[in-house]
Amino acid sequence: MSERITVDARGMACPGPITKLVRAYRKASPGALIEVLATDPGFKPDIEAWAKRTGNEIVELSEEDGVIKAVIRVTGKK
Amino acid sequence: MEKILVLGAGTGGLVAANLLASHGYKVTLIERSDTHLFQPGMLWIAFQGHSPSRYTRPVKDLVRPGVELVKGSVAGIDLGDRLVYLADGRIFTYTTLIIALGAQLDYEAVPGHRELVERYGDFYSGAQAAARMWSHLRELVRGRLVIAAADPLYKCPPAPHKAAFLAAHTLRRMGRLDSVEVHLALPFLHEYPSEVVARIVAPKLEEAGVNVSTLFTVESIDVDKGRIYSLEGEEIDFSLAAVIPVHRGPSVKVEPGEVLDEDGFVKVDRYKLNVEGYDDAYAIGDASNAPTSKTGVTAHLGAEVVVDRIMGLDSRFNGRTNCPIVANGEASFVISSYDYPPVPVKFSRFKRMLEDLFIASYWSSLKYPERWAPIFRAYFNATDPRVISGGW
Numbered sequence: 472m473s474e475r476i477t478v479d480a481r482g483m484a485c486p487g488p489i490t491k492l493v494r495a496y497r498k499a500s501p502g503a504l505i506e507v508l509a510t511d512p513g514f515k516p517d518i519e520a521w522a523k524r525t526g527n528e529i530v531e532l533s534e535e536d537g538v539i540k541a542v543i544r545v546t547g548k549k
Numbered sequence: 550m551e552k553i554l555v556l557g558a559g560t561g562g563l564v565a566a567n568l569l570a571s572h573g574y575k576v577t578l579i580e581r582s583d584t585h586l587f588q589p590g591m592l593w594i595a596f597q598g599h600s601p602s603r604y605t606r607p608v609k610d611l612v613r614p615g616v617e618l619v620k621g622s623v624a625g626i627d628l629g630d631r632l633v634y635l636a637d638g639r640i641f642t643y644t645t646l647i648i649a650l651g652a653q654l655d656y657e658a659v660p661g662h663r664e665l666v667e668r669y670g671d672f673y674s675g676a677q678a679a680a681r682m683w684s685h686l687r688e689l690v691r692g693r694l695v696i697a698a699a700d701p702l703y704k705c706p707p708a709p710h711k712a713a714f715l716a717a718h719t720l721r722r723m724g725r726l727d728s729v730e731v732h733l734a735l736p737f738l739h740e741y742p743s744e745v746v747a748r749i750v751a752p753k754l755e756e757a758g759v760n761v762s763t764l765f766t767v768e769s770i771d772v773d774k775g776r777i778y779s780l781e782g783e784e785i786d787f788s789l790a791a792v793i794p795v796h797r798g799p800s801v802k803v804e805p806g807e808v809l810d811e812d813g814f815v816k817v818d819r820y821k822l823n824v825e826g827y828d829d830a831y832a833i834g835d836a837s838n839a840p841t842s843k844t845g846v847t848a849h850l851g852a853e854v855v856v857d858r859i860m861g862l863d864s865r866f867n868g869r870t871n872c873p874i875v876a877n878g879e880a881s882f883v884i885s886s887y888d889y890p891p892v893p894v895k896f897s898r899f900k901r902m903l904e905d906l907f908i909a910s911y912w913s914s915l916k917y918p919e920r921w922a923p924i925f926r927a928y929f930n931a932t933d934p935r936v937i938s939g940g941w
């Protein structure tokens with residue numbers, strides 16, 4: 472099973488959630504899954520742009536009761 | 550008897566201690582350093598050659614009668630037993646605690662970082678490091694100056710922009726902007742975390758001749774090769790570079806450990822600023838995890854809220870920021886609060902004058918915060934993001 476890291480950025484506004492994600496990304500190994508929970512509505516377009524530009528894969532992006540959940544597979548690291 | 554203990558004589562700690570003294574409280578203030586550094590001054594030392602002495606003062610000259618200053622390094626805090634331990638073995642008790650220990654800089658997170666700072670200095674690691682940066686900048690005749698960050702979370706979000714503006718201005722005056730490139734590498738999606746601010750600052754950076762890379766978070770530095778690698782898989786060569794270090798919470802052991810977040814910042818109620826689960830302990834400024842920018846302004850406003858609360862007033866911190874972006878002869882401010890994302894604030898010479906006034910008032914506002922309070926209040930009310938939501 473691959474490593475799975477959870478990042479809870481609920482209640483944080485821009486650029487909070489991406490900041491937390493970058494901190495987890497620094498430590499993550501290639502192939503790992505990073506799950507981010509956020510409530511900032513700006514997070515959705517930001518995470519999409521981030522994944523696209525850094526070459527990481529979004530495995531899941533959903534929203535329930537105002538909480539955005541994004542699961543990223545680390546594919547942008549060698 | 551009431552015993553108020555303030556930890557750290559930085560911006561937040563000095564404002565809190567001096568304000569309490571002005572209301573007649575007896576306060577003990579613990580600080581490990583003999584001197585207080587006006588941190589934004591590092592930009593002017595590093596990139597405009599100002600003398601470090603302009604931006605440092607002995608801590609003892611910044612405290613009022615009524616504040617007992619103790620020189621010592623805090624090693625541990627026990628919130629349950631209301632005890633503070635110093636590294637030399639001294640123990641202090643309190644009835645009310647204010648934690649204002651700031652953030653600590655982590656040079657180990659990025660390989661090569663310590664070596665880079667030792668060789669070239671920077672604009673975060675103290676007045677000496679800033680003076681070292683200046684001594685290299687003045688020798689830089691051709692090549693590339695890189696300003697970058699190791700993490701998107703650092704104090705004063707527009708500090709790297711200010712660094713780039715000031716450096717470009719200096720190089721232009723030296724007649725070297727044609728042979729030296731100023732390159733700003735930012736760990737954000739746009740030229741600023743907020744797109745609204747990015748749209749205002751991007752054309753100014755272009756006008757100043759600064760080149761920008763976005764989504765560049767420093768992963769490692771090869772000082773001998775002069776190359777910086779990013780987490781996103783890119784690299785930049787440099788002749789001279791300053792990289793903002795990773796920030797963490799204060800290096801103090803806190804019991805219970807659950808009050809610290811995973812980066813060591815003290816978890817607080819974002820409005821009342823008390824430490825989560827404790828109503829006799831507060832954390833203000835950079836040491837706290839309040840979800841707003843880490844700046845002197847937020848530390849100062851947080852100190853005012855905490856002093857009000859100690860006096861029994863139901864003040865609340867609204868997360869207000871006022872981060873100045875200083876460009877050549879002009880300035881803008883990043884103005885936001887918990888409930889309002891940054892509003893569009895145009896660059897102007899008038900705002901630059903305001904920023905220069907804030908800088909000039911700094912020492913006095915630390916020591917006599919109650920004298921400045923009505924002036925600052927008028928400014929903050931007039932520029933409340935609700936009032937200027939359409940732009941300023």
Ligand SMILES: Cc1cc2nc3c(=O)[nH]c(=O)nc-3n(C[C@H](O)[C@H](O)[C@H](O)COP(=O)(O)OP(=O)(O)OC[C@H]3O[C@@H](n4cnc5c(N)ncnc54)[C@H](O)[C@@H]3O)c2cc1C
Pocket residue numbers: 556557558559560561562579580581582585587588589590591592621622623624649650651652672673704705708799800801833834835836843844845846847848871872873
């Ligand atoms: C380059 C730069 C530019 C900036 N520009 C601006 C700006 O334009 N506007 C703005 O508002 N903010 C700016 N800031 C940010 C601002 O300086 C900080 O956010 C502010 O100083 C935070 O105040 P504080 O009281 O939380 O912490 P600090 O001012 O950092 O104070 C912490 C104090 O605690 C002491 N301490 C730490 N650990 C211990 C210990 N274990 N024992 C005893 N004492 C200890 C330290 O010595 C220090 O005196 C800038 C910062 C930098 C680096």
